[in-house]
Amino acid sequence: YIGTITIPVVVNILEDPAHPVTQAHIDSQIAILNADFNNNNPNTDGVPSEFADLVADTEITFTLAAINRKASITSEWGTRDAMKLVSEGGIDATDPTNYLNIWVCEIGGGILGYAQFPGGTLATDGVVIGSDYFGENAAGGVYGHGRTTTHEVGHWLNLRHIWGDGRCRQDDFVADTPSSDGANYGCPSYPTVNCKSNDMTMNYMDYVDDNCMYMFSNGQNDRMRAIFATEGPRESFVQ
């Protein structure tokens, strides 16, 4: 067993003066990632007893390695990776085999964030977070508490949405997350029943409000851990 895995983080900010990203946003976001991936989210007290034994401590630690800032050339970067390339006005990734690159910019189109799964093109590897959704006390209201980054880093570590992006029979390839037929939003009451089982709505890989998502499951932890194994797509992060 590998034990604690430390992921150095490079934060690349395409600055829009109307949507400032402060040092406090950056520092709180790193703290939130560490809390969420190490079972230290205070809201986890709300996990119903049905799921209490499934709450994971992934032992993945995030450290702030560098912050890059650049004036933005656009107020709507979209989801086609332009923010990741100097040639398109963005900021090039820093050594994606050894750093998690997070780009923070105005995405537009109501998109909170998006991620690249393991095993993709190195130059675009990482996650993108909308400026209003990065860190604690961000401008994004119910999405202003840093959980978009937790969710996107979950994708970066190979997790799917818990409903598998399909109906009841579509799997997320994790056995202990109950089957569901779609995303949940807001702050659902327990139980929320879909596909004849209670949804794990409080999972970071659902679409609920930031303060209403507060667990990864043990099965998700196993799926994340697998990518760090020998020959795995993120083996290079193991010290």
Ligand code: ARG
């Ligand atoms: N919609 C985005 C995605 O699928 C992120 C959703 C994050 N949800 C949240 N409550 N912050 O990757």
Ligand code: ZN
């Ligand atoms: Zn997602």
Ligand code: CA
């Ligand atoms: Ca499942």
